[in-house]
Amino acid sequence: MSCLLRTADVGCSAGSGWFRVSTAGSLTVGSTFNCSVHAFDVDIQHGVSVGQTLQISSCVGRNMVLGGANGAATNSLLLDGVELALISAARLRMQAQSANLTVLAVTGAQSTLIGRVSLYASEHLDVEAPASFPSLDATGVLGCSVNDSLTTTVGDLNLHGGAYGVNNAGATRLLSSANTLAVFGPGAASVVAPAIWQAKGDVVLSAAVHVLGRFDLQVQADSNADGSGALLTNGLQVRSSSVTAVTLTAADFSIGAAVDASTAALTLDTSGASGSIFTLGANVAGTCSVDQTELNDLLTHGVLQLGGNATSRFVVHGASYSGTASTVNLLALHSTSSQLVVDGSASQVTAPLINIEAKAGVNISAALTLNGRTMIDGTRLCCCVCASLT
Numbered sequence: 001m002s003c004l005l006r007t008a009d010v011g012c013s014a015g016s017g018w019f020r021v022s023t024a025g026s027l028t029v030g031s032t033f034n035c036s037v038h039a040f041d042v043d044i045q046h047g048v049s050v051g052q053t054l055q056i057s058s059c060v061g062r063n064m065v066l067g068g069a070n071g072a073a074t075n076s077l078l079l080d081g082v083e084l085a086l087i088s089a090a091r092l093r094m095q096a097q098s099a100n101l102t103v104l105a106v107t108g109a110q111s112t113l114i115g116r117v118s119l120y121a122s123e124h125l126d127v128e129a130p131a132s133f134p135s136l137d138a139t140g141v142l143g144c145s146v147n148d149s150l151t152t153t154v155g156d157l158n159l160h161g162g163a164y165g166v167n168n169a170g171a172t173r174l175l176s177s178a179n180t181l182a183v184f185g186p187g188a189a190s191v192v193a194p195a196i197w198q199a200k201g202d203v204v205l206s207a208a209v210h211v212l213g214r215f216d217l218q219v220q221a222d223s224n225a226d227g228s229g230a231l232l233t234n235g236l237q238v239r240s241s242s243v244t245a246v247t248l249t250a251a252d253f254s255i256g257a258a259v260d261a262s263t264a265a266l267t268l269d270t271s272g273a274s275g276s277i278f279t280l281g282a283n284v285a286g287t288c289s290v291d292q293t294e295l296n297d298l299l300t301h302g303v304l305q306l307g308g309n310a311t312s313r314f315v316v317h318g319a320s321y322s323g324t325a326s327t328v329n330l331l332a333l334h335s336t337s338s339q340l341v342v343d344g345s346a347s348q349v350t351a352p353l354i355n356i357e358a359k360a361g362v363n364i365s366a367a368l369t370l371n372g373r374t375m376i377d378g379t380r381l382c383c384c385v386c387a388s389l390t
């Protein structure tokens, strides 16, 4: 069921055709109904309540702007931040046809009465100021550019960039989702480091990701460290020699194509959930696993670090590494009880420098071959070699 408010059919050509709710008015559309508003511009001065989806569109070719202050944009349909705060709906959908859609500043307080915001531009979608929504999906058919921080506070953050991809640049590069963060193509995404992409749940990088800029990129699934949140990639490539580190953390990894850090350090660690186990060489349910196929996809000429400060237990389980890394670090450093264990079938690591460190012991109970200068530090509590070390 829906209601349809069309004010713009005549107004577009005349440069008028408003949808206005004055301070003396209000609009309520019942709890089971949608409402579609088609207008040259909107002027919302008092409450608009729509039970299901409120869709706002304008004249074909007319740009749309969401957020910011009154008068923040001209020559476009502007739903500013104050107007947004007067809308309650299960979902707000804004649709720019043959036009661009720009997001200016939106605070969490302004969007809090809307369950989900869906933004669609058949041309470009651009986020130009910090914006926060309970949940968001945004589509720019000719590209989706996020040039400031973009956050969801309850649900998913889904970005669709079309053939031109999702681009994350600007002064602040932060994508943060309260549930899943998903980046779709089909065009490759690009991100300017330093940047952080994080989600309390899964991070799904459906598109390939190109890393530009300098310093570090951090991609964090399960950012709330409750043990739920995998990181799925379909290819990541560092394309700037000034990028120094790519750090991926998750409750589990699904590496679907090469993660090529070039000369940058490449780190994969658990998300730090209690008792996090990092398994290298096999997929083991309930652990943060990098199987052999995934290990083969981890490319760097710098340091390759697996595990780290968030790994409570590191299990090497039939893994073989003979890549280009200058150094391979296998680390279980979460707590004073963190161990590194070699078990299962034979494992081998070939690299100029190999560091194996755990705070509470290194326990080798399967064949392990290390081809490179090796430092094993089971520190501090014990170092127990129970099988062959060659």
Ligand SMILES: [Ca+2]
Binding pocket: 200, 201, 222, 223, 224, 225, 226, 227, 228, 229
């Ligand atoms: Ca989680």
